[in-house]
Amino acid sequence: MTTSPYTIIGTPFSTFTRSITLALTYKGLPFNQVRCVPHSDTAYDNHPFGFLPTLVIHEIDGKPVNLKLRESPAIARFIDRVAPEPSLLITPGHGKALIEEQMWEFVSLASAHGLPAVEKGVVKPRVAATDAGNLTDSEIREQIKPGVEHLQKFLHQMEELMADDGYVFGSKLSWADFFLFPLLADLKATPEGELLSPRLLKWMEEMNKLEAVQVTTPGTLSVGARPP
Template sequence: MPSYTIVGTPFSTFTRSITLGLQHKDIPYKQVATTPHSDVAYKNHPFGMLPTLIIHGIGNSDIYLCESQAIARYIDRVAPLPSLDLEPGEAGIAVPEKMWEFVSLAGSQGFPAVEIKVVKHRVQAIDDGKPSDAELREHIKHGVANLKLFLARMEALMAPEGYVYGWKVTWADFFLFPLLSDLKATPEGEILSPRMLKWLAIMEELKAVKDTTAGTLSVGGRP
């Protein structure tokens, strides 16, 4: 049986999406905490990004699997149960690729909207002690406006209750949760809707979430 090492700081939202899946499927792994563009990151990823899943024990050398969606699909293939995917017709979707569409949107649209344009500015201000709250809010006001649009559009794709697709947790939840958990940990979390707050509360009860909380922004972690 292969063994696994995940390369990436627990602070990384993409890394956490993968460790959430590994925890949910009860797949043992070691974690090498490193930041993007570090020497360790470049050793394992051609562009120095996070995460990389190192697969030990297949063939004569380790396999380095990059990009979170590729890693998620590998995990699903080698450990199909408990399922984090959807079957056609399940949760009211016509094709299971709609779930992966949501995952892709969370990454391609959500990471810039949440992290780059809002959360990272807030964390930097907290760590530096400047600018003032009022100055920061003015600086990121356009980012917050864009973030509100992102949240509204993603919420429109979600079921009215439960997880993203109702009462079955999927990769869609595991890719969105790290982003909104970070947002909730900042004053800008005040823009989260009642639906998103209820969803976050449901997610926070999952064992996989509790087991991947250490080192994240929600508990004061830093890269």
């Protein structure tokens, strides 16, 4: 029998998995973690398409259910409902937000466009080429040049949506920070981290002060880890 009410299915190396474990840790919700990569047998056992993460909810109102909740936006909403404080939501006036839905807009942009721009276009091919050891740094840079150009556009557009200082929405930590941070933490661990602007670097410094960030760092690229 589980000792925690929740189990997260996913490797710490997974950016979306880390977004969720950041929130669980920040809100003080105890959980177990089953480390697996996407499209593994364990991933398919818990997600119909083998993606990460899945949150297994072991009980609801004291009754055992072992409900598998898939997809990060749905998991985020569940976490907010069962643990509304400390809040990861914003209100109008936080940063550049005129309406609270702009936070979820940022989350969607970071998720849908950040993963291909950061991970698929730059980080993963950089790490694979470096680990293979067959190419020089100059050759790797030439190989990923199209991805780097696309990444630069992504970083610029996301920074334009951020407050001038503090977190994504100024003084208010939110889901926007937890969805963008794992991507840029991976990027910073590669030579292409040089693309990060002073504003983004300052934001990352603030994020790195959070206990939730420190707790969820082991097993990530930023400390030299690789997928299990």
